[in-house]
Amino acid sequence: VPVGGVQTDIYGFETDINWSADIRGVVNVATVDFLRRENSVNFFVTAGYGLVNYSATRNPAGGGGEEFVYKYGDGGVDDNKTQPYVPIGAGVKFRVSDRVSFNLGYTVHFVDTDDFNGLPDELKNYTKDKFAYGYGGLEFSLGSSAKPSLDWVNPLALMYDELKDPSLRQEVEALKNRVANVEKSIEDLKKDSDGDGVSDQFDKCPGTPAGTAVDGSGCPLPKAPEPVAASSVTGFETIQFEFNSSVLKTEAYPTLDKLSSVLRENGGKVTANGYASSEGTAAYNVKLSKDRANSVKTYLVNSGVSASQVVTKGNGEANPIASNDTEEGRIQNRRVETTRN
Structure with a gap:
């Protein structure tokens, strides 16, 4: 591809492009249309990066004299030179069919050199050279015919079609039903008749x-049991416990305080017999009843009673004082009884 012209009143030049190769991206700028579903005309811009191989020939202006082939490289030994360039272009395409369009465009190639025209150093202005051309031709889109060419796809129309798709509506309705079921389940969980x-x-x-x-x-x-009057507390009243617990209740403190006073003032020994209701295994209930008796002993020891004055026993489910078939009876059976030795 020759390009050329008169650079000065002395020299003309002609540059032959031996080959060029580049990769370009294309941006369609007119596919979105709010008024029509499809367009027959589309505008586009292109940009890319490539390499060009060229050779330049100088000749005197006016056609006289001998031509001079410009030499490149160190010492001027090469007739050809390869340089990078950036192609920038714009154009318009006309739709012929779904897969064919007629294109008109114009592209400017910015070459990364100042010797594309082959001028000698004394005539260079040391700015990057460029060349351009216009073109026209047919463009064929490859690929599956089942999918539309992106050159003619209107995104707004595509979105509208997807929203009108019956299967999408069915999915939305199914999602609404699932949400309604979840909300009903939550309401059922919250219901307190x-x-x-x-x-x-x-x-x-x-x-x-x-x-x-x-x-x-x-x-x-x-x-809760009625509180025992302070004046009638003997220290040997039954001490109750919560289900599966060996923690002393606060209402047991007056009884234990009285028992502690009796033991510290009068001496002697007592046995704390722990019991449990019938829930759980027999082995577990023996351990639980022993823990309850030990809770009583710990309280007495902490209040000043000698540990040797208190003996503990765990009797498990033995010797119930009420039926274990009712909750009221089981409450009474969760206890510790203290007796003098």
């Missing part, structure tokens, strides 16, 4: 009368 603060799903005693104090399972709490 008897208003005791425990939801129906976890309420083991539904229909509790309003105002009744309940435990975590929704069952009424046992009524």
Whole structure:
């Protein structure tokens, strides 16, 4: 491809492009259309990077004299030279069919050199050279015919079609139903018919009368025993415990304080017999009843009683004082009894 011209009133030049290769990106700038689903005209811009191999020939202006082939390289030994360049272009394409378009464009090539025109050093202005050309031709899009060419796809129309797709609507409706089911399940979990603060799903005693104090399972709490009058406390009253617990209740303190006073003032020994209700295994209940007796002993020792004055025994489920078939009876059986030795 020859390009040339008159640089001064002395020299002309002609540059032959032996070969060039580049990679370009294309940006379509007119595919979005708010008024029409499809366009027949599209504008585009291109940019890329490549290499060009060229040779330049100088000749005197006006056609007289001999031509001079410009020499490149150190010492001027090469007729050809390869340099990088950047092609920048713009154009318009006209739709012929889904896969064919007619293109018109113009591209400027910015070459990374100042000797593309073959001028001698004394005539160079030391700016990068460039060359340009216009073109026209047919463009064929390759690929599967089942997919549309991106050159003519209107994103707005594509989005509209997807939103109108019946299968998408079905998926949305199915999602709404799933959300509704989840919301119903949450409401069921929150439902508390008897208003005791425990939801129906976890309420083991539904229909509790309003105002009744309940435990975590929704069952009424046992009524606290009436406090023993200080004047009638002997120190040998039965000491009650919560279910599966060996922790002393605060209402047991007056009894234990009285027992501690009796032992410290009068001496002697006592036996703390621990018991359990029938829940759990026999072996576990023996251990639990022993722990309850030890809790009594620990309290007495901490209050000044000698450890040798208190003997502890764990009797497990033995010797119940009430039926283990009812909660009221089981509450009474969770106890420690103290007796003089």
